Amino acid sequence: MLIEFKVNGKSYNLDVCPSLRLIDLLRDELGLTGTKEGCGEGECGSCTVIMDGKAVNSCLVLAPQVDGKEILTVEGLAQDGQLDLLQQKFLEHSAVECGFCTPGMLMSAKALLMKNPHPTEEEIRTAIAGNLCRCAGYSKVVAAIKAAAGSTDRSPGQVE
Amino acid sequence: MKKEFKYVGGTFPCDHGVRKVTGDLDYCCDVKLPNMLYAKLLLSPIPHGIVKKIDTSRAEKVPGVIKIFSHFNAPDKMFSTYRIIPGQQMCIADETLFAERVKYVGDRVAAVVATSFAAAREAVSLIDVEYEELPALLTPEEALNNREVKIQPRGNVAHEYVVDVGDVPSTTEDCITMESETYTQRIHHAAIEPHGCIAYYDSSGKLTIWTPTQSVYGVRTVVAELFDLKYSDVRVIKLPIGGSFGGKQEFLFEPVTSFMAMETKRPVKLILDREECIVHTRVRPEVKSRIKTTVTKSGKLLELVADSTLNAGAYSGAAPDYVTTLSQKVCKLYRIPHYRHSGRAVYTNTVRFGGSRGWGAPEIITAVEIHMDQVAKKLGMDPVEFRLQNLVHPYDMDQVLHLSLGNARVIECLTKGAEAFRWKERYNSQDKQGRYRRGVGVACGAHKNGMYGGFIDSTSMVLKMNEDGSLNLNASIHDVGCGIGTVMKIIIAEVLDIDLDLITVTEADTEYTGYDPGVYGSRVTYVVGACAKKTAELLKDQILENAALILGKPKEYLRVENGCVYTVGEAEKRVITYKEIAEKAVRENFRCLNAAYTYYSTSNPGSYSVQFAEVVVDTLTGLTSVTDFLAVSDIGRALNRGMVEGQFQGAVQMGIGYALCEEIKIDDKGRPLNNSFANYHMLTALDMPDVKVLLIEHEGDDGPFGAKSIGEISNVPTAAAVVNAVNNALGTSLSDLPVTPDKILAALAEQKKVGAC
Ligand code: FES
Ligand code: FES
Numbered sequence: 044m045l046i047e048f049k050v051n052g053k054s055y056n057l058d059v060c061p062s063l064r065l066i067d068l069l070r071d072e073l074g075l076t077g078t079k080e081g082c083g084e085g086e087c088g089s090c091t092v093i094m095d096g097k098a099v100n101s102c103l104v105l106a107p108q109v110d111g112k113e114i115l116t117v118e119g120l121a122q123d124g125q126l127d128l129l130q131q132k133f134l135e136h137s138a139v140e141c142g143f144c145t146p147g148m149l150m151s152a153k154a155l156l157m158k159n160p161h162p163t164e165e166e167i168r169t170a171i172a173g174n175l176c177r178c179a180g181y182s183k184v185v186a187a188i189k190a191a192a193g194s195t196d197r198s199p200g201q202v203e
Numbered sequence: 204m205k206k207e208f209k210y211v212g213g214t215f216p217c218d219h220g221v222r223k224v225t226g227d228l229d230y231c232c233d234v235k236l237p238n239m240l241y242a243k244l245l246l247s248p249i250p251h252g253i254v255k256k257i258d259t260s261r262a263e264k265v266p267g268v269i270k271i272f273s274h275f276n277a278p279d280k281m282f283s284t285y286r287i288i289p290g291q292q293m294c295i296a297d298e299t300l301f302a303e304r305v306k307y308v309g310d311r312v313a314a315v316v317a318t319s320f321a322a323a324r325e326a327v328s329l330i331d332v333e334y335e336e337l338p339a340l341l342t343p344e345e346a347l348n349n350r351e352v353k354i355q356p357r358g359n360v361a362h363e364y365v366v367d368v369g370d371v372p373s374t375t376e377d378c379i380t381m382e383s384e385t386y387t388q389r390i391h392h393a394a395i396e397p398h399g400c401i402a403y404y405d406s407s408g409k410l411t412i413w414t415p416t417q418s419v420y421g422v423r424t425v426v427a428e429l430f431d432l433k434y435s436d437v438r439v440i441k442l443p444i445g446g447s448f449g450g451k452q453e454f455l456f457e458p459v460t461s462f463m464a465m466e467t468k469r470p471v472k473l474i475l476d477r478e479e480c481i482v483h484t485r486v487r488p489e490v491k492s493r494i495k496t497t498v499t500k501s502g503k504l505l506e507l508v509a510d511s512t513l514n515a516g517a518y519s520g521a522a523p524d525y526v527t528t529l530s531q532k533v534c535k536l537y538r539i540p541h542y543r544h545s546g547r548a549v550y551t552n553t554v555r556f557g558g559s560r561g562w563g564a565p566e567i568i569t570a571v572e573i574h575m576d577q578v579a580k581k582l583g584m585d586p587v588e589f590r591l592q593n594l595v596h597p598y599d600m601d602q603v604l605h606l607s608l609g610n611a612r613v614i615e616c617l618t619k620g621a622e623a624f625r626w627k628e629r630y631n632s633q634d635k636q637g638r639y640r641r642g643v644g645v646a647c648g649a650h651k652n653g654m655y656g657g658f659i660d661s662t663s664m665v666l667k668m669n670e671d672g673s674l675n676l677n678a679s680i681h682d683v684g685c686g687i688g689t690v691m692k693i694i695i696a697e698v699l700d701i702d703l704d705l706i707t708v709t710e711a712d713t714e715y716t717g718y719d720p721g722v723y724g725s726r727v728t729y730v731v732g733a734c735a736k737k738t739a740e741l742l743k744d745q746i747l748e749n750a751a752l753i754l755g756k757p758k759e760y761l762r763v764e765n766g767c768v769y770t771v772g773e774a775e776k777r778v779i780t781y782k783e784i785a786e787k788a789v790r791e792n793f794r795c796l797n798a799a800y801t802y803y804s805t806s807n808p809g810s811y812s813v814q815f816a817e818v819v820v821d822t823l824t825g826l827t828s829v830t831d832f833l834a835v836s837d838i839g840r841a842l843n844r845g846m847v848e849g850q851f852q853g854a855v856q857m858g859i860g861y862a863l864c865e866e867i868k869i870d871d872k873g874r875p876l877n878n879s880f881a882n883y884h885m886l887t888a889l890d891m892p893d894v895k896v897l898l899i900e901h902e903g904d905d906g907p908f909g910a911k912s913i914g915e916i917s918n919v920p921t922a923a924a925v926v927n928a929v930n931n932a933l934g935t936s937l938s939d940l941p942v943t944p945d946k947i948l949a950a951l952a953e954q955k956k957v958g959a960c
Contacts, residue, residue: 130221137845
């Protein structure tokens, strides 16, 4: 089937098999391998991307659901070679260890801040509750998101 | 005099941090080679049986299928996935590429290689296998009692040992004895990156393997021996790794993937899915330990007698070493006049165990620390006071291994931690009534710093300064996700006083980087870091020698600062940058700046952690939440502070899961019940308390700037602290992990029954 969608601001028209998962569409068809697969069943969050402003597990989304949608992946966070404030804060706060959960974690955090620029800690923890991290125990991730939220106005590449 | 550091102890992002946050870093799953094929394994659905027949006719019809392998068309040479060095002791070669007799649900039966992953997956589902089922032994008890069924030709016991050191001192004091049994369950390492690797065998007969492993040289040993290749013809390249925790320390898939690459003459990639990671790779072993202590009424330990049984699963792997290691952890923590530990590793027809963060320490220390709380309770003593009387002191001898424990500061961890946690106050005034009960728990743990004392513990590296003043460290670095590359940079930067950004660090590659056994025994910071420091000092010497030639001053009159060399003791100071020195060294002095060093570790002190937990247990549902947590650790010196804290916080996530909810259960047909993240529960951001980290930093051992290990010790006492807190909240003595709501409710019901009688 033919689908039309945008990824990181770029438009695509693709003929795809209807059972193709969004994660495979991104990784195999578009070469955007920043989105990771940790479980393939909606449980780990490492495949999280933003679809029309909402964080989704791309391993659970099928190609037909992508038709007409706008997708943001981890590759779309930095703008003009400048890291998004969330990415900067993740690095500064030691929130990145092995980094395999990081793209998904960033996208869940990004979706939260797009909707709610000044979340409480509880709201932050809820937003990333679907993202498993085995390395860092979440404290640093929460701190990084808090720090990014504290100064969202000055964030380069920050979504309105 | 307090030393000032400019880089050491600061907080720096992990190596390749920018590439990680932009999604640009290629992990194994992201790597694509031209002409690459994809492999998928067929795993056994039964726990024990003979693979009688394999019908691949339907599978072969799937478009894209290149070849299907099983024991019918693969070599049957035995190998050990655990062997790092040739002829290594206690490595039992007992597996083949594909099993003829499958020994657990998840054993490797066959594999399909195809031009796409989808084709390989479809073809695997169309392979028909005829098994002759054999009786399966699913628990160590069954395996020990059944003399008919032999899981391995040598029987059902992989290894047995007894350690017996010291004597019971005579005392005039009254004593008590205490006996307990603790069960710790199997858990999944749960690195978020699934397992996998890529192999390619080129027309010259050279095999290249790309793998997120903990030891490239170990992969080389196993694969070269298996296929009779020259070691130099096997090139193993370490890929970025998405977590390991011991799960990627054995050489699990490199042999089978290499075989498929050699047969097809094309690059072959194998990536497992989550279920395969859980049922087919390795798990932390289940261990049952009985402990008996004799203690004086005033709280002095006289004797500890322990007996442990470890479930090895169906193959040997690390079993002999691992089970012996259980006996080597306790005397690193406590002064015990008479210590006896017997144990055995038992084969069963269940998922295989393998090295796991802490290597036996979380298993045995959980048992010991739950036991110590029971002793304190019987003595009517505060658990902190009781432990303080018995913990090791700085520079005590490890009486089992006959090694100095170095500047062991566990007592300081406990006293400072108790103060910071307000232990006394919280322990004495707990809310023990009503539906929600609050309790606090403490536990201590010990771990090691390398392999010295029984295994090669050396590493080699080269550090060169380029003509523009930038540096390359060429070393077999295996970053397992903790940012060890950055640690190397911090060490070099501290010695040379230069910006971290000027340094590039390689990861391991058997063709280009020097020998290093790999990531074992918490050796990397302590040993590889010490080598980096020594190598940087040698380079610094070369920089000064060249500067001396350029400046016409003896090098004793020179010092380095901020990427420059200064003259000292002159009215008019002269300065020359590293860049100028490096350039002139080549052009005018005809010398290069290149330092090489091989370091041999000669010590193995203890690292310590004492952890405090507060829990609230809902007596109606049996649910426990950890509401506060403090991890105090004697780590010698923090090199990258933020990453150290993060590692502790991650270790506590794993440890709370171990205490409360993580478990791979096996049903009566031998099938793992917790085979996906949907039914294997780990703590999320919502379940985790804010974990506070307090570091005790004293130098005194051989690590770089006094640093000691953290990766494993951080996880050692966590589960016991949580379980002790639950027992404190409820007045129970739960010791069957994980302490799930069911077990808690059963213990409360039992308590009520006893109270009513
Ligand atoms: S891969 Fe999609 S949630 Fe785990
Ligand atoms: S950083 Fe490794 S899983 Fe989160």
